[in-house]
Amino acid sequence: MSELLKVSEVGKNFGGVRxxxxxxxxxxxxxxxxxxxxxxxxxxxxxxLINGVIRPDAGRIVFRGQDITGLPPYRVVRLGxxxxxxxVKPLNDMxxxxxxxVGACFGAANLALKAARPAAREVLKLVNLxxxxxxxxxxxxxxxxxxxEIARAVAARPALLxxxxxxxxxxxxxxxxxxAVVRRLRDEYGIAILMIEHLMQVIxxxxxxxxxxxxxxxxxxxxxxxxxxxxxxxxxYLGDPDxxxxxxxxx
Amino acid sequence: MYKRPFFWIVLAVIAAFVLVPGISGDVGLxxxxxxxxxxxxxxxxxxLMIGYTGYVNFxxxxxxxxxGYIGMYLVTALHWSxxxxxxxxxxxxxxxxxxxxxGILRLRGAYFALATIGINEAVKAAVSNFSPFGxxxxxxxxxxxxxxxxxxxxxxxxxxxxxxxxxxASLLLSLAIKNSKFGLGLFAIREDEDAAIVLGVRAPWYKxxxxxxxxFLPAMVGxxxxxxxxVILPEQAFDLTLSxxxxxxxxxxxxxxxxxxxxxxxxxxxxxxxxxxxxxxSQFQLVVAGIxxxxxxxxxxxxxxxxxxxxxxxxxxxxx
Amino acid sequence: xxxLVASLASGVLVGAIYGLAAIGLSLxxxxxxxxxxxxxxxxxxxxxxxxxxxSVLGFNPYVSLLPxxxxxxxxxxxxxxxxxxxxIGSSDLMSLLATFAMNMIIIGVGTALWTTSPYNVDFSxxxxxxxGYTIPGTQIVAAALAIVIxxxxxxxxxxxxxxxxxxxxxxxxxAAELMGIPTRRILAIAFGLGIAVAGAAGALIATLFxxxxxxGGSYELKSFVVTVLGGLGNPAGALAGGILLxxxxxxxxxxxxxxxxxxxxxxxxxxxxxxxxxxxFRIGKNH
Numbered sequence: 001m002s003e004l005l006k007v008s009e010v011g012k013n014f015g016g017v018r019x020x021x022x023x024x025x026x027x028x029x030x031x032x033x034x035x036x037x038x039x040x041x042x043x044x045x046x047x048x049l050i051n052g053v054i055r056p057d058a059g060r061i062v063f064r065g066q067d068i069t070g071l072p073p074y075r076v077v078r079l080g081x082x083x084x085x086x087x088v089k090p091l092n093d094m095x096x097x098x099x100x101x102v103g104a105c106f107g108a109a110n111l112a113l114k115a116a117r118p119a120a121r122e123v124l125k126l127v128n129l130x131x132x133x134x135x136x137x138x139x140x141x142x143x144x145x146x147x148x149e150i151a152r153a154v155a156a157r158p159a160l161l162x163x164x165x166x167x168x169x170x171x172x173x174x175x176x177x178x179x180a181v182v183r184r185l186r187d188e189y190g191i192a193i194l195m196i197e198h199l200m201q202v203i204x205x206x207x208x209x210x211x212x213x214x215x216x217x218x219x220x221x222x223x224x225x226x227x228x229x230x231x232x233x234x235x236x237y238l239g240d241p242d243x244x245x246x247x248x249x250x251x
Numbered sequence: 252m253y254k255r256p257f258f259w260i261v262l263a264v265i266a267a268f269v270l271v272p273g274i275s276g277d278v279g280l281x282x283x284x285x286x287x288x289x290x291x292x293x294x295x296x297x298x299l300m301i302g303y304t305g306y307v308n309f310x311x312x313x314x315x316x317x318x319g320y321i322g323m324y325l326v327t328a329l330h331w332s333x334x335x336x337x338x339x340x341x342x343x344x345x346x347x348x349x350x351x352x353x354g355i356l357r358l359r360g361a362y363f364a365l366a367t368i369g370i371n372e373a374v375k376a377a378v379s380n381f382s383p384f385g386x387x388x389x390x391x392x393x394x395x396x397x398x399x400x401x402x403x404x405x406x407x408x409x410x411x412x413x414x415x416x417x418x419x420a421s422l423l424l425s426l427a428i429k430n431s432k433f434g435l436g437l438f439a440i441r442e443d444e445d446a447a448i449v450l451g452v453r454a455p456w457y458k459x460x461x462x463x464x465x466x467f468l469p470a471m472v473g474x475x476x477x478x479x480x481x482v483i484l485p486e487q488a489f490d491l492t493l494s495x496x497x498x499x500x501x502x503x504x505x506x507x508x509x510x511x512x513x514x515x516x517x518x519x520x521x522x523x524x525x526x527x528x529x530x531x532x533s534q535f536q537l538v539v540a541g542i543x544x545x546x547x548x549x550x551x552x553x554x555x556x557x558x559x560x561x562x563x564x565x566x567x568x569x570x571x
Numbered sequence: 572x573x574x575l576v577a578s579l580a581s582g583v584l585v586g587a588i589y590g591l592a593a594i595g596l597s598l599x600x601x602x603x604x605x606x607x608x609x610x611x612x613x614x615x616x617x618x619x620x621x622x623x624x625x626s627v628l629g630f631n632p633y634v635s636l637l638p639x640x641x642x643x644x645x646x647x648x649x650x651x652x653x654x655x656x657x658x659i660g661s662s663d664l665m666s667l668l669a670t671f672a673m674n675m676i677i678i679g680v681g682t683a684l685w686t687t688s689p690y691n692v693d694f695s696x697x698x699x700x701x702x703g704y705t706i707p708g709t710q711i712v713a714a715a716l717a718i719v720i721x722x723x724x725x726x727x728x729x730x731x732x733x734x735x736x737x738x739x740x741x742x743x744x745x746a747a748e749l750m751g752i753p754t755r756r757i758l759a760i761a762f763g764l765g766i767a768v769a770g771a772a773g774a775l776i777a778t779l780f781x782x783x784x785x786x787g788g789s790y791e792l793k794s795f796v797v798t799v800l801g802g803l804g805n806p807a808g809a810l811a812g813g814i815l816l817x818x819x820x821x822x823x824x825x826x827x828x829x830x831x832x833x834x835x836x837x838x839x840x841x842x843x844x845x846x847x848x849x850x851x852f853r854i855g856k857n858h
Contacts (some may be wrong), residue, residue: 541675
């Protein structure tokens with residue numbers, strides 16, 4: 001498999017606080033890559049650094065062989081790297097369909113308006129929002145807004161999709177549905193996925209590999225089984241190895 | 252575009268603006284409609300910024316005034332034809348807006364609104380001191396300037412028709428942008444600029460482009476309007492009150508809707524005309540307009556068309 | 572040389588009053604993120620209130636400040652409940668328009684009452700003469716009072732319960748609400764204070780220069796410049812910004828025609844907005 005994204009020694013400080021420090025990893029095509037860590041570990045900051053919302057102080061980010069360090073987000077997504085937000089950002093006064101059309105028009109797909117609408121409808125079917133297409137995005141409930149967030153990013157036809165806590169705030173049925181969607185994105189659409197998630201069971205299940213961040217630094221990286229048994233991870237993550245094993249289901 | 256009903260409505264409105272005073276020869280009606288047409292141009296181009304992109308341009312009148320000044324200078328000092336002067340004024344004010352936009356459109360929300368007020372005042376003050384533009388005493392047209400248009404009487408009609416054409420152009424421009432990929436990008440910026448950027452909308456360029464575009468027709472109309480008046484003064488050309496009245500018109504009709512911008516401008520002009528001549532209200536024209544504005548903001552923030560479209564959502568699809 | 576020094580001195584004094592006016596604008600913006608477009612109208616009302624107390628009732632101008640400040644507060648609270656309360660938290664456009672609508676109403680009524688012809692409060696104090704230049708006593712007293720009023724406002728905001736509540740609401744309205752602060756009432760008080768300060772500034776200006784009902788407009792624009800110099804929403808910076816603007820006006824006055832001053836002011840205004848959106852003086856804690 002060929003390398004899609006390579007992050008090397010990336011760092012960012014906020015007024016003396018080391019939010020992210022010397023983080024390196026790579027993601028292969030078609031891979032699902034999990035990013036975990038306690039609150040405030042710098043996970044979302046790392047996303048922001050990768051897609052260009054903020055500029056790193058140090059390090060290099062290469063996507064599909066091209067250096068994208070410090071490129072603005074609108075150029076990054078055009079190259080095929082889309083993302084969702086932990087706090088969803090629907091375009092409230094526009095219809096659900098128009099929200100997704102924006103993704104199809106301005107992402108890597110770069111479609112003309114006429115071609116973008118049918119493409120957007122396709123994506124809405126994938127996330128089960130097609131019956132809401134003409135509703136205003138602001139009227140959706142939280143689960144609907146989360147799906148919309150994914151649909152917009154997928155409509156861009158990315159090679160790599162960053163998912164920031166897509167499952168947070170969903171009920172069990174919705175979680176199951178969302179997991180199926182993520183699997184399909186990889187299996188049918190061939191989209192590689194980098195996801196931040198707090199539901200351990202899910203991330204262990206889905207991911208091919210996992211990176212653990214703690215206080216902005218890398219704690220460990222490897223396949224789920226390895227991570228689940230890594231004592232340093234367990235202690236940093238939960239402080240209590242017994243509890244951790246219980247939650248991770250590895251005891 | 253010609254498949255849309257709105258296109259034909261615009262043509263019908265233009266025809267009415269041309270035919271009704273044209274056939275009756277009523278000069279008073281023509282003057283009233285001319286003012287209405289100028290306001291429609293101002294409000295619908297302002298709508299491109301406020302309604303489409305979500306940036307409140309308080310100094311929008313600067314485009315109109317600057318266009319008037321550049322055009323009048325070209326006509327009086329360089330003896331250009333008024334048509335060429337108007338086109339060149341439009342193009343140069345657009346260019347000015349493009350460059351300006353690259354700077355001030357980095358500001359968001361209230362900061363942008365403040366900057367636009369500052370720019371209008373700075374331009375007004377600079378023009379008042381600029382001797383080629385006549386400084387504080389402005390520029391006057393000599394009678395002979397109307398000669399190429401067949402004398403003053405004839406010229407006033409021709410200028411009126413030209414302004415009506417530019418009014419139609421403004422409405423069609425709004426419609427074309429609304430139904431384009433460019434327009435979709437602008438709406439995304441209006442709703443959430445950060446989200447739009449992450450989705451791939453090249454916001455800095457889009458904002459500057461629409462800022463420049465929204466300057467073009469008001470500047471052209473500025474030349475024609477002040478040419479018609481025969482005089483241009485800094486106080487009229489950069490009247491901040493008119494700038495804010497344009498926002499009132501837009502709010503009255505409904506920001507973001509093309510129909511609303513036009514309707515609000517036209518109704519406001521008629522309403523103001525009525526207040527000015529009414530013996531009861533002539534002294535309180537400003538007060539009544541203020542109460543009207545306050546009532547819209549507090550109780551009907553979507554404006555008239557916003558309210559109509561909410562009641563009849565299908566009408567929005569048909570019209571815009 | 573002497574003319575430059577005299578001009579700068581006069582600039583600083585007038586600048587202190589610009590600063591006071593801008594504090595009113597800045598306080599309101601800092602607390603509720605509303606750009607108060609009634610500001611100029613309120614300055615003008617302050618001017619006419621002074622005229623009423625001094626020229627009609629025969630009060631001392633400085634004593635008149637007390638009822639003017641109190642009246643300004645009441646008017647401000649009323650305007651808040653009529654026009655501002657409903658648009659708090661909606662888009663910038665709505666609050667701009669709501670306050671502008673109030674501005675139209677006030678200016679409209681004022682024009683009907685007083686027309687747009689100039690008024691003048693006949694009052695003078697012995698000034699200080701220096702190398703043939705005289706700085707009027709009214710300018711010195713007005714500047715001193717401007718600083719005193721600004722100081723009182725500072726004491727109020729930092730050393731009283733209500734003042735602390737105002738600052739709490741400014742820094743985080745939701746949190747303040749959760750802590751049991753009646754935020755809407757605090758916003759009304761802050762708005763009232765902002766208007767009271769604007770009215771006081773108008774009254775002080777009226778002791779110096781002739782005025783019309785429309786004069787407030789140009790001081791409103793100056794207040795914008797000053798708040799941007801000082802940092803929007805930063806009252807302490809506003810006073811410094813006012814004095815800086817006064818110095819700029821005084822500094823250029825001997826060299827260029829007075830009609831160029833607004834060109835310089837507004838160009839500076841736009842440039843500073845673009846370069847330092849947070850303002851030049853970031854000493855306040857309200858932002």
